[in-house]
Amino acid sequence: MSLVEDLERYRLLLDEALCQATAHYATGVESLKDAMAYAVEGGKRLRGATVLAVAEDLGCGVQEALGPALAVEMVHAYSLVHDDLPCMDDDEFRRGKPSCHKRYGEAVALLAGDALLTEAFEVMATYGALPLDRRTLCVRTLAHAAGPGGMVAGQVIDLALEGRKLGPDAVTLMYSLKTGALFGAAAKLGALAANAREDVQKAAESWGKSFGLAFQIVDDIDDLKQGGKELVKDTLVKESSLDHAIALARSTLDESLAALGPFGGKGRFLRELSLNYLDKIK
Amino acid sequence: MSLVEDLERYRLLLDEALCQATAHYATGVESLKDAMAYAVEGGKRLRGATVLAVAEDLGCGVQEALGPALAVEMVHAYSLVHDDLPCMDDDEFRRGKPSCHKRYGEAVALLAGDALLTEAFEVMATYGALPLDRRTLCVRTLAHAAGPGGMVAGQVIDLALEGRKLGPDAVTLMYSLKTGALFGAAAKLGALAANAREDVQKAAESWGKSFGLAFQIVDDIDDLKQGGKELVKDTLVKESSLDHAIALARSTLDESLAALGPFGGKGRFLRELSLNYLDKIK
Numbered sequence: 001m002s003l004v005e006d007l008e009r010y011r012l013l014l015d016e017a018l019c020q021a022t023a024h025y026a027t028g029v030e031s032l033k034d035a036m037a038y039a040v041e042g043g044k045r046l047r048g049a050t051v052l053a054v055a056e057d058l059g060c061g062v063q064e065a066l067g068p069a070l071a072v073e074m075v076h077a078y079s080l081v082h083d084d085l086p087c088m089d090d091d092e093f094r095r096g097k098p099s100c101h102k103r104y105g106e107a108v109a110l111l112a113g114d115a116l117l118t119e120a121f122e123v124m125a126t127y128g129a130l131p132l133d134r135r136t137l138c139v140r141t142l143a144h145a146a147g148p149g150g151m152v153a154g155q156v157i158d159l160a161l162e163g164r165k166l167g168p169d170a171v172t173l174m175y176s177l178k179t180g181a182l183f184g185a186a187a188k189l190g191a192l193a194a195n196a197r198e199d200v201q202k203a204a205e206s207w208g209k210s211f212g213l214a215f216q217i218v219d220d221i222d223d224l225k226q227g228g229k230e231l232v233k234d235t236l237v238k239e240s241s242l243d244h245a246i247a248l249a250r251s252t253l254d255e256s257l258a259a260l261g262p263f264g265g266k267g268r269f270l271r272e273l274s275l276n277y278l279d280k281i282k
Numbered sequence: 283m284s285l286v287e288d289l290e291r292y293r294l295l296l297d298e299a300l301c302q303a304t305a306h307y308a309t310g311v312e313s314l315k316d317a318m319a320y321a322v323e324g325g326k327r328l329r330g331a332t333v334l335a336v337a338e339d340l341g342c343g344v345q346e347a348l349g350p351a352l353a354v355e356m357v358h359a360y361s362l363v364h365d366d367l368p369c370m371d372d373d374e375f376r377r378g379k380p381s382c383h384k385r386y387g388e389a390v391a392l393l394a395g396d397a398l399l400t401e402a403f404e405v406m407a408t409y410g411a412l413p414l415d416r417r418t419l420c421v422r423t424l425a426h427a428a429g430p431g432g433m434v435a436g437q438v439i440d441l442a443l444e445g446r447k448l449g450p451d452a453v454t455l456m457y458s459l460k461t462g463a464l465f466g467a468a469a470k471l472g473a474l475a476a477n478a479r480e481d482v483q484k485a486a487e488s489w490g491k492s493f494g495l496a497f498q499i500v501d502d503i504d505d506l507k508q509g510g511k512e513l514v515k516d517t518l519v520k521e522s523s524l525d526h527a528i529a530l531a532r533s534t535l536d537e538s539l540a541a542l543g544p545f546g547g548k549g550r551f552l553r554e555l556s557l558n559y560l561d562k563i564k
Contacts, residue, residue: 031438031442121421122425132414136417
């Protein structure tokens with residue numbers, strides 16, 4: 001199957017499972033349930049697909065890896081909801097529709113984000129058939145990547161950069177924490193679900209950290225081409241140059257490919273995804 | 283040892299461990315680390331003490347139960363930070379000092395809350411020496427109580443009540459979700475840490491749900507006596523009467539005592555805490 005077909009298959013699976021999980025866990029209060037469902041709706045599911053693809057590549061069924069995959073998508077969705085709030089980026093649109101607080105009000109959006117973050121851990125601890133001890137390793141991985149040593153730290157650096165020129169290194173660190181950490185966790189969660197050897201888990205995480213950083217830089221470059229957010233936001237292109245950004249994206253994607261050594265002949269999806277992104281900046 | 287002495291011992295232990303954990307997990311970004319430390323500072327630690335006391339009463343060392351106890355306090359602290367934000371209760375003071383967003387700004391306070399919630403799960407999955415499988419059960423318990431089927435649902439009902447008279451039943455449900463659920467989880471976490479029988483775990487949770495509800499009602503009554511928040515906030519006293527509130531607190535505390543049957547001769551701390559609260563409304 002091609003990369004595009006794989007991505008579409010994973011996306012459909014995740015869309016349906018996210019819809020069911022949100023309805024199952026968020027009982028009782030309608031506005032909260034609606035806001036949570038609205039917030040998870042419509043993503044590309046690249047992070048969740050990474051979990052499923054790594055697990056499948058390593059011989060684990062997608063059903064087994066679905067809990068961690070849903071959790072990663074919930075964490076990603078919560079981060080977007082909070083990121084869009086007026087006290088943060090104050091974005092009115094997200095995923096082609098009004099952002100969560102525009103639709104449900106600031107308070108409910110804040111709480112829907114909190115609920116998605118909490119539910120991510122509940123889902124990982126309860127959904128599907130993974131053994132209990134391995135679930136704890138999944139919780140460690142996701143919490144570490146999403147918390148104050150990972151994604152949230154990246155958000156704080158993002159705030160600190162606003163209106164100040166701190167240079168390309170600070171932007172790169174911010175991208176690594178904000179985006180790289182969660183992709184690293186996603187790939188490692190797939191390896192954990194498949195009960196892979198420790199060196200394979202580390203290789204998966206390492207691929208994800210590099211790919212996530214490159215993903216964010218390519219996003220910048222795309223925005224520049226479309227004349228979008230780089231005008232107002234701190235991006236690597238703005239802090240250095242287009243050439244520098246392209247060179248860094250390329251070397252980071254090369255690193256992601258090099259990290260896959262311990263996968264041996266496996267890891268097709270990760271390899272193809274890196275090559276696909278290299279292609280985008282050719 | 284008396285209840286007061288126990289509470290003081292647990293408080294000191296939790297204060298120190300919270301301080302260390304925040305410094306350990308939140309590396310790199312100073313403003314985030316400071317805001318997290320500020321947010322956990324100064325509580326009474328009643329929820330964390332409940333975890334430790336149940337564990338000790340059931341023959342488990344406090345060190346073993348410290349991970350879940352820290353996690354419960356972090357979840358409680360995050361909920362206060364987000365609750366105080368301008369789009370929620372807009373409170374300028376908390377625990378006798380400026381609220382987190384007054385001190386660090388809205389964006390950093392929002393992110394410090396997110397970080398504390400995430401770190402709670404990391405701590406529970408990594409801190410101390412509990413077996414991995416039992417940690418997953420702890421994550422389930424806390425996530426369920428704190429998420430969209432528990433505390434967050436209570437917050438949304440609280441918002442919905444604002445400026446509308448929905449009657450005492452809605453307020454009681456809101457209290458059960460907002461406060462009862464987390465006390466229920468705290469007591470159950472202590473039993474889980476001690477690897478107690480399932481009926482004892484359930485009894486602990488049941489005690490916590492009743493005690494938490496009563497705790498919130500007694501808080502109302504105290505506020506009324508001091509001429510405080512009941513003037514502006516929806517409280518049970520406002521939705522019914524002082525007599526009704528006192529009667530409900532009393533019967534709920536009686537229920538909490540009755541729930542302790544499966545503890546046999548154990549559960550001294552929980553019993554004394556319920557009796558102490560019965561005494562407050564005599």
